[in-house]
Every structure is written in C-alpha cells, then in structure tokens.
Amino acid sequence: MRSKARPLLTYTILVIIVMVSLGILLAQLTRSYFITILEERISVESEYFVTYVEGFLQGEAVTRDSLNNFSEEINTSLVFVSDDGEKLIDTVEVNEEVNEETKDRIINLVNQNEEEMREGKLVEDVFYYPLPQTIGDTSGTLILISPVDSLSNITKNIWLIIGMTLLIGLIAIFFIGFNVFANYIRPIRAAAGVADELAKGNYKARTYEGHFGEAGQLSRSINILARNLQKMTTSKGMQENQLEAVINNMGSGLILIDEKGYIQLVNRAFIDSFGGSRRDYVGFLYHDSIPFTAIHETVQNIYMFEETVSETFILPLDIDRKHLEVTGAPIFSDRKKWKGIVLVFHDITNLKKLEQMRKDFVANVSHELKTPITSIRGFSETLLDGAMKDEQMLVQFLEIILKESGRLQSLIQDLLELSKVEREDFHLTIEQINMQNFLSDLVPIVQHHAENKNITLETNIEGHTVVEGDSSRLKQVFINLMSNAINYTGEKGNVQLDFKEYEDHVIVSVKDNGVGIPEEEVPRIFERFYRVDKARSRNSGGTGLGLAIVKHIVEAHHGSIQVHSEVGRGTVFHVKLFKEFTNN
Incomplete structure (x- = not known):
C-alpha cells in the first residue's frame, strides 16, 4: 500500500514546494515593489517636506500645529534629528499607526548606517526614508516615517490566494493522480507483477485487461505472452514426458555422450544391464563410469571416424554372462557441428542361446542317431558276411539290431513329440x-x-x-x-x-x-x-x-x-x- 501511494505523495509534496516557493517569491516581489514605489514617491515629495521643515525651524509661517496637521494629512510622520542627536521635529505622536518604540528603533538604525542614508527601509509595517539636510546653521537628518498597512494586507491576500490555489491544486492533483494511478500506474504495476511471476515460472498468472491506451495494450500483450508461454511450456512438458517415457521404456539400453566425453543421459534399460543409478553415470566421463574396454574402443572409433560403429561384447554378471551388441552413431547439429555420440545396447543373449541350442541340437541329434545306426549297419554287414549261418550268432545280432532300431524309433518319436509341444498352435x-x-x-x-x-x-x-x-x-x-x-x-x-x-x-x-x-x-x-x-x-x-x-x-x-x-x-x-x- 505504501509503494502504491508513493508517486501520489511525491507529486503532492512537489506541488506544495512549488506553491510555497511561488508565494515567498511573490511576497518578496510585492515587498520590493512597494518599497520602490514609496521611495520614488517620497523622493519626489522630499523637497516639499524639507520646505515645511525649514519653515518650522526658521520660525516662519509654519507652526507646530500646522506641521502636525500636514503630517496627519499625508499620513507621514516627520522626525528631524540634528547631528548632535537632538530631536528638533517629531510628529509621530499624531500618527496612531506608529508607536514610540518603532520610532526609536528607526532613529537607532539611521544613526548606525550613515552610509545608507539615501535608502528607504521597511521595519515591520513602517517605511522610513532618511534625508540628510542642513537647514540654516543646523545639520541633521530628516526621517520620513510612513505606515504601510496595505503592504501587509496585500501579502496576506497573496498567501490566501496561494493557499486556496494550493488546496484546489491538491484536490485536482488527487483526482488527476488517482485517475493516472488507476489507468496507468496500477495497470503497469499489475503487468510488472505478472512479469515477475512469469520470470519465476508461474505461467498461469494473468493481469486485468479492462484498461485503455498504452496501459491496456501492455496488459493485453502481457496476457498474450503468458498464454503463449503456458502453451509452449505445456507442449514442451508433454514432449519431454513422451520422450522420457519412450527412452525409459526402450527395451535396449541407451546412453548419450557429449562432445567432451561426459555422459548426459542414460535410460532405465542401460541401468538394468550395467547396474547402479543415474547419478553414477550422468555428469561423469564415460571411461570413468563404464569399466568396459570394448565400449571405450567403440566410443573412440566413433570419435575418430565420425561414422556409425557396431560391436559385440560379453557383459559378465556374477556367474552369468550377457551378450550385448552396441551400435554407436555421431550426433551433428544442423550446421554440421559435432555435438556428441549416442550408443544403443541390444541384448542378444537369447539369440546367442538360441543359436547355441541349435548347434547343440544338431550335434546331439547327430550323435544320438549315429550310435544306433552304426550298430545296425555294423551287425547287418557282419550277418551278410556269413555270420547269419551261425544260428546262435544270428539270433544275438538280430536282437541287438531290434534293440537299436527300437532306441532309434524312441528317439525319433520323442523328437516329433517335442516338436509338437513346442509349436505355437499346440x-x-x-x-x-x-x-x-x-x-x-x-x-x-x-x-x-x-x-x-x-x-x-x-x-x-x-x-x-x-x-x-x-x-x-x-x-x-x-x-x-x-x-x-x-x-x-x-x-x-x-x-x-x-x-x-x-x-x-x-x-x-x-x-x-x-x-x-x-x-x-x-x-x-x-x-x-x-x-x-x-x-x-x-x-x-x-x-x-x-x-x-x-x-x-x-x-x-x-x-x-x-x-x-x-x-x-x-x-x-x-x-x-x-x-x-x-x-x-
């Protein structure tokens, strides 16, 4: 709340300072103007005043009463002080607006500043003008003292006008400032707040769009930016999730290595095959994290020849062994800049086992068939060579041939039976x-x-x-x-x-x-x-x-x-x- 009222308070203080400074300036200008006018008037009328004083001091037609009347009519008191300090003329008593204390103060000021004798001065609401004169044999200073109540009234009126103007100005500033704040400052602050939220990653933040002018345009632009960022973030998040799901659910292990040899990505299948966790691989050099020379050589070949390389190696797992085929390919940017390599590990253990089973099956069948067939053929040749004439040997050999043929038949029957139960349509x-x-x-x-x-x-x-x-x-x-x-x-x-x-x-x-x-x-x-x-x-x-x-x-x-x-x-x-x- 304090931050929101700060601009309005600043403008108000600035206006008050300007108005007070203007009042002081006008008061000083008015004071100077009045002093100048009085000086000019008294300077012009001074000879006339001197004539009256000379007539009074030389005992001519001017009496004290006429001098007092004259002083009262022109609203100007006359005081003539000789160089010896004697007051020869004093009409202050007929002027009620000038008291004795002010008169004495003026006389002291004149005596203290003799070099400024030809300049008028203003003491409180009284203006005095000293005139050095020599009348007859008497030398002294004629001091003309005139009250200036109008100057005070004018000054008061000036301050009153300035005060009213200031009050009206403050009211106008309040309404104008409130309008400016509501239509410009508040929308800008709201937009700035939304911008801060966007910078923090909160793309759901929005600002009010009901403003007009540039502030309204700014609010609308901020909201459009927020919506676009939210869409982009959502789309990017979905793509990242989809890509992560695809990579992690691949049946083959995958590892991504940057151009400096540091591992950037491994998937779940790779970890299942090689053990450990992601933090054991990501961020480390490949030859420090993967202790298999065959993989090191594959990576080095890709770096050296910059082409796809396929190798097969055996991964020992406790007492078992896993056969893996690794395929590596270089990664280039659109500008053919080297970015790293990707390795894919295919588990071909089952294929190897199937191949070995096929080899063993052929070898075993050949071996199992060879024994009875050899026996049958050998005893048959023996009988044909003349042994069949011996009845006892004939019976013995025929029994052996029958036994071996039965064994051969049993073997073939079991093979057919096994083949039958292994078929998918069993x-x-x-x-x-x-x-x-x-x-x-x-x-x-x-x-x-x-x-x-x-x-x-x-x-x-x-x-x-x-x-x-x-x-x-x-x-x-x-x-x-x-x-x-x-x-x-x-x-x-x-x-x-x-x-x-x-x-x-x-x-x-x-x-x-x-x-x-x-x-x-x-x-x-x-x-x-x-x-x-x-x-x-x-x-x-x-x-x-x-x-x-x-x-x-x-x-x-x-x-x-x-x-x-x-x-x-x-x-x-x-x-x-x-x-x-x-x-x-």
Whole structure:
C-alpha cells in the first residue's frame, strides 16, 4: 500500500514546494515593489517636506500645529534629528499607526548606517526614508516615517490566494493522480507483477485487461505472452514426458555422450544391464563410469571416424554372462557441428542361446542317431558276411539290431513329440480331471518296473480334487517323472508320489532316494539331450528329451516345475498346476 501511494505523495509534496516557493517569491516581489514605489514617491515629495521643515525651524509661517496637521494629512510622520542627536521635529505622536518604540528603533538604525542614508527601509509595517539636510546653521537628518498597512494586507491576500490555489491544486492533483494511478500506474504495476511471476515460472498468472491506451495494450500483450508461454511450456512438458517415457521404456539400453566425453543421459534399460543409478553415470566421463574396454574402443572409433560403429561384447554378471551388441552413431547439429555420440545396447543373449541350442541340437541329434545306426549297419554287414549261418550268432545280432532300431524309433518319436509341444498352435484338450483317481491309475503302469528293481513305490494321494487340464498330456508328465525316479534309484530304494491341495492350485511331488543331481547341473536338466550321467542314461534307455517334453507340457498348462536334489540322497520334482485353466 505504501509503494502504491508513493508517486501520489511525491507529486503532492512537489506541488506544495512549488506553491510555497511561488508565494515567498511573490511576497518578496510585492515587498520590493512597494518599497520602490514609496521611495520614488517620497523622493519626489522630499523637497516639499524639507520646505515645511525649514519653515518650522526658521520660525516662519509654519507652526507646530500646522506641521502636525500636514503630517496627519499625508499620513507621514516627520522626525528631524540634528547631528548632535537632538530631536528638533517629531510628529509621530499624531500618527496612531506608529508607536514610540518603532520610532526609536528607526532613529537607532539611521544613526548606525550613515552610509545608507539615501535608502528607504521597511521595519515591520513602517517605511522610513532618511534625508540628510542642513537647514540654516543646523545639520541633521530628516526621517520620513510612513505606515504601510496595505503592504501587509496585500501579502496576506497573496498567501490566501496561494493557499486556496494550493488546496484546489491538491484536490485536482488527487483526482488527476488517482485517475493516472488507476489507468496507468496500477495497470503497469499489475503487468510488472505478472512479469515477475512469469520470470519465476508461474505461467498461469494473468493481469486485468479492462484498461485503455498504452496501459491496456501492455496488459493485453502481457496476457498474450503468458498464454503463449503456458502453451509452449505445456507442449514442451508433454514432449519431454513422451520422450522420457519412450527412452525409459526402450527395451535396449541407451546412453548419450557429449562432445567432451561426459555422459548426459542414460535410460532405465542401460541401468538394468550395467547396474547402479543415474547419478553414477550422468555428469561423469564415460571411461570413468563404464569399466568396459570394448565400449571405450567403440566410443573412440566413433570419435575418430565420425561414422556409425557396431560391436559385440560379453557383459559378465556374477556367474552369468550377457551378450550385448552396441551400435554407436555421431550426433551433428544442423550446421554440421559435432555435438556428441549416442550408443544403443541390444541384448542378444537369447539369440546367442538360441543359436547355441541349435548347434547343440544338431550335434546331439547327430550323435544320438549315429550310435544306433552304426550298430545296425555294423551287425547287418557282419550277418551278410556269413555270420547269419551261425544260428546262435544270428539270433544275438538280430536282437541287438531290434534293440537299436527300437532306441532309434524312441528317439525319433520323442523328437516329433517335442516338436509338437513346442509349436505355437499346440492344442490341449481341457477337461475336468479327478487328480486322486488320475494319479492312482498311473501307479500300476510303473509298478511292474519298480518291482523288477525291488523298489518300494509309496503314494500319498488321498482326497477328491478336480483340476482342469489335458489328461493325456499330464499322463506323459507324471509317467516320465516316476519312470526317471525308478531308473535313477538303486535296488531296494524308495520312490514316493505325494499330492497336496491349496486354495487355487495343487502340487504333485515325485521323490526318490537315488543318486541325485549335482547342484551345478540342476539348471540344465531340462535342456534337450542333456544327461547328467550319459552312460547310465543310455543304458536306461533314455533319449535325453523326456524332461524337456515334461517342462513344455507343464508350462502349456500355465503351471511350473521345480527340482531339489542332493548327490547321493535323492531328487524331488514338484509340479504346480492350477485348478482352473485360463488362456491368458
């Protein structure tokens, strides 16, 4: 409020100073003017006054009464003081406007300033004019004293006029100032306030536009500027959010390095791959933040050749490894000025694994097919060379050929089965399965095999639980698991089939106390053709594809399979199946 009233107060004080100065100037000019007029009048009439005084002092026709009357008529007192200080003439007593005290003061002033004897002076409201004269043998000073009440009245009138003018002026200034403040100063201040808010980033600030003239134009321009800034900020914010969302949700890691080698941007995928947080990278030199020589060389090649470079390197992660392909490209401005480089990291681990799986699959299939085919061909050639004439050898060789052909057939059948369950259009025939009855029907199938090895087969599958699934495919799963448990358990061992029910799922466990699986081999047992003990697996008639088929069938039911094993103490497989089958 104080700042708003400051201009009006300043203008008011300025006007008061001007008006008071004008009053003082007019009063002084009026005073000087009156003194000049009186001096001229008395100077002209002085000879006439001197004649009267000479006539009185020389005893001629002028008497004291006539002299007093004369002084009273002209309203001017006459005082003649000799050089000896004697007052020879004094008509002050007939003039009521001049008192004795003023007269004595004037006489003292005249005696003190003899060199200014020809100048009139004003003492209070009385004007005196000294005239040095020699009348006869008497020398002295004739002092003409005249009251000037009109001068005081005029001065009062001047100050009264100035006061009224000042009052009217102040009122006019108030209204004019208020109008100027309302129409110009206040809009400008409001616009300045909005400009300050805009400078602080508050682009929602607005000012009133109902003013006219330049102030109104300023208000409208400020509001237009605010709206444009708000639109630009909103648009820029949306673009930044969209760009940030795109960069952070990229499946590939991204890093932006400026022309000096400092990291300016990293996305979420990059942090997920390399670890740490944004503050560990942004603002630091790339070779200090990224401890991989392959990346350093890629960046240096881009700086050196100024062209797109692609490299492949391996990123070690604890006990695992991740294969990354980094593609880097230089960044130039519109004027071909170097701005930095951008690196994109593509995770090709799955592609590498797929390629390795394909190589392993071809190698394993070739190896698995080679053994029975070689055996069949070798024994066939032996028979053709004459061994078939020996009946005992003929029967033995034919049995070996039959066994190897059966093994070959089993291998091909498992390959076809695995290929079928891995296809995207693999179809399950979903039905309601009573799990207790279902598992009970499977036990007799493997019971004979267990009895041949003197293995005890225990079951704990009580209850009545209905699960949705494909019974024929689930039959493959549990027969395979129980057969493996029997195959890898020594004589007089124990195999246990357990069933547990939960709110929305069931868990079927197949447990044995056989040879077990080494801990480092457990993650690989579901790979195709992978065998922990290759010689033992072949002797048991396994193809190395059974667990791979089991895993695919369980996952097709949206379930899961887990393995816990200790070498020499046995293995347990847990199959989790949901009661309701969903296609999501």
